[in-house]
Each structure stands twice: as structure tokens, then as C-alpha cells.
Amino acid sequence: MKAIEATAKTPTGKVNWVLFNPKTYATILYLLLSLPLGIIYFTVAITGLTLSIGLTPIFIGIPLFFGVAKLLNGIVNFEQNMIRQILGLPTPPVSYTYKQQSEAGQNWLMRMARGFDGGLFIRNLLLVLLKFVTGIVFFVIMVTVISLGIGFIALPVVHIILMNEMQLDILENNLFSYFHIDWTYNQQYMLYVGVGLVLFWIALRVVNGLMQIQRRIMYVDEPYQQPPMPVEAQIHAPVQSQYYEYQEDRPTQGMMQPAYREL
Numbered sequence: 370m371k372a373i374e375a376t377a378k379t380p381t382g383k384v385n386w387v388l389f390n391p392k393t394y395a396t397i398l399y400l401l402l403s404l405p406l407g408i409i410y411f412t413v414a415i416t417g418l419t420l421s422i423g424l425t426p427i428f429i430g431i432p433l434f435f436g437v438a439k440l441l442n443g444i445v446n447f448e449q450n451m452i453r454q455i456l457g458l459p460t461p462p463v464s465y466t467y468k469q470q471s472e473a474g475q476n477w478l479m480r481m482a483r484g485f486d487g488g489l490f491i492r493n494l495l496l497v498l499l500k501f502v503t504g505i506v507f508f509v510i511m512v513t514v515i516s517l518g519i520g521f522i523a524l525p526v527v528h529i530i531l532m533n534e535m536q537l538d539i540l541e542n543n544l545f546s547y548f549h550i551d552w553t554y555n556q557q558y559m560l561y562v563g564v565g566l567v568l569f570w571i572a573l574r575v576v577n578g579l580m581q582i583q584r585r586i587m588y589v590d591e592p593y594q595q596p597p598m599p600v601e602a603q604i605h606a607p608v609q610s611q612y613y614e615y616q617e618d619r620p621t622q623g624m625m626q627p628a629y630r631e632l
Contacts, residue, residue, distance in 0.1 A: 387573040395455045396580045400511045403583075407504025410444055410497045418494075435481040441493040445587065448500065452589050456580070461592030492588075499586055507579045514572035521565030525558035 387393045417437035424430035453460075531537040545552050552560075584590070 387577060388570060392455060392457065393573050393577060396576055397511065397515070399451065399455055400507050400576065400579060403500070403504035404508040407501040411501035413444075414441060414494060414497045432481065435485055438485055438490045438493075439481075441497055442489065445493045445496050448496075448587050449589050452580070452584050452587060456584065458589070496587060503583060503586060507583065511572075511576055511579065514575050515569070518565050518567075518569030518572045521561050521568060524561045524565070525554075528554070528558075 414437070417433065417440065421430040421434035421437055424433060452458075528538075528540055531539060540554065540557060543557075544550075545557060
């Protein structure tokens with residue numbers, strides 16, 4: 370019972386110490402790739418469905434439709450496995466399923482039709498469309514927040530370079546002069562770098578939050594919430610039931626018989 374409960378628990382996959390955790394920077398790379406990958410997934414899905422519907426009258430569209438359904442399932446599984454690898458989640462438990470009927474003697478079209486799941490196809494299609502939308506939105510958010518933090522950190526270096534090369538003072542008219550605060554450039558540099566580090570830390574936290582949202586959108590935790598039946602239980606369950614039936618059918622032997630005293 371405890372083993373089943375432990376299997377049913379969903380792994381957290383949360384990232385701690387974001388500044389020094391490689392998972393954070395792997396997440397940044399994943400969100401950068403989400404934009405081109407989302408566009409590719411969306412293009413493949415729309416093109417495949419359009420061709421399958423248009424070619425249905427000449428029979429080519431039917432197997433093409435089943436092929437697109439398989440491709441969408443592969444795309445969703447690829448995205449789920451990529452998120453698990455980045456977050457360090459364990460491999461999901463394998464569900465042991467047995468086919469009720471043998472597929473021997475069936476052609477490839479019948480096998481594809483039997484393996485088609487309408488609900489799963491609609492879910493995968495919606496996930497691919499959501500991947501396209503979230504790829505754009507998350508990319509914009511991530512680039513904005515990270516650029517803001519890095520911009521404040523690099524501001525002193527940019528100011529020194531512009532002052533030495535072009536005699537351009539970008540800090541001449543700033544908030545310090547507006548409020549008549551007489552701070553030197555070195556003091557302003559320290560403040561800008563400190564604010565930039567705080568903003569960069571917040572940006573990394575935002576990036577990890579976007580990854581957790583993407584994890585929930587792509588149903589990454591679904592296999593952990595449905596624990597499979599252990600193999601030992603599948604093997605020994607029918608054997609035990611037969612054993613108890615056998616014991617019930619057999620008459621009791623070797624048991625103590627009531628004793629009768631002769632009078």
C-alpha cells in the first residue's frame with residue numbers, strides 16, 4: 370500500500386538556488402527554442418490536417434490523417450520527455466496493457482484505425498496549438514525580464530565605454546539629478562549593479578515559474594498520478610484466487626475428528 374502511495378505522488382521538480390542551478394539555464398534554453406519549435410509544430414499540424422482532409426476523396430487522406438495523429442502524439446511525448454529531463458523528473462511508471470484481440474491477419478490500415486483514439490487526438494492537437502501560443506508569449510516575457518536585469522548590470526560598463534569613446538554621458542540627466550542627489554558615478558554604478566542583480570534573480574524566478582506552467586499545460590504529471598498495477602500483483606493475483614478456490618472445493622483432510630468415549 371505504501372509503495373502504491375509513493376508511486377502516486379507527483380514529483381515536485383522545483384528549482385532551488387536559481388542563480389547557481391543548471392536547471393534554470395536549461396529552462397532558458399528550452400524557452401528560447403520553444404518559439405521556433407512551436408512554429409514548426411503548428412505548421413506541421415495545420416498542413417497535415419489540411420492535406421488529409423483535402424485528399425480524403427482519393428483515399429490518400431485517410432492514412433495521412435492517421436499518420437498526422439501519430440505524429441502529434443510523438444510531438445507531445447517529445448515535449449513531455451524534454452521537460453522531464455530539464456526538471457530532473459524520474460521516468461514515468463510503465464503501464465502494463467494487454468491486447469484483448471490479436472492483430473494477426475489485419476492490414477496496416479485496420480491496425481492504424483484500431484490504435485486511433487479520438488479523445489487523445491483532440492487533446493494532442495490542442496496541446497500543439499497551445500504550444501504555439503505559449504512559445505511566443507513565454508519567449509517575449511523571458512527576453513523582457515532577463516534583458517531588464519542584464520541591462521542594469523551592464524549599465525556601468527556601457528557608460529564608461531561611451532564616455533571614453535564618444536564623450537557621451539548617458540547618466541547626465543537621470544533621477545539623481547532630478548531629485549538633486551549629489552552621487553558620484555561610482556556610487557551610481559553600485560546602485561545600478563545591485564538593482565540589476567535583484568532584477569536578474571527575479572527574472573530567473575519568473576523563468577522557472579513559466580516552466581512550471583508549461584509543465585502543467587503539457588500534462589507532464591499525468592503518468593505519475595495514475596500508478597500502474599505492479600507486475601507481481603498481475604502474476605500472483607490469479608494464482609492466489611485459484612489456490613483459494615481449490616482449498617474451498619477440497620474436503621478437509623487431516624483435521625482432528627471429534628472423539629467419542631465408549632460407555
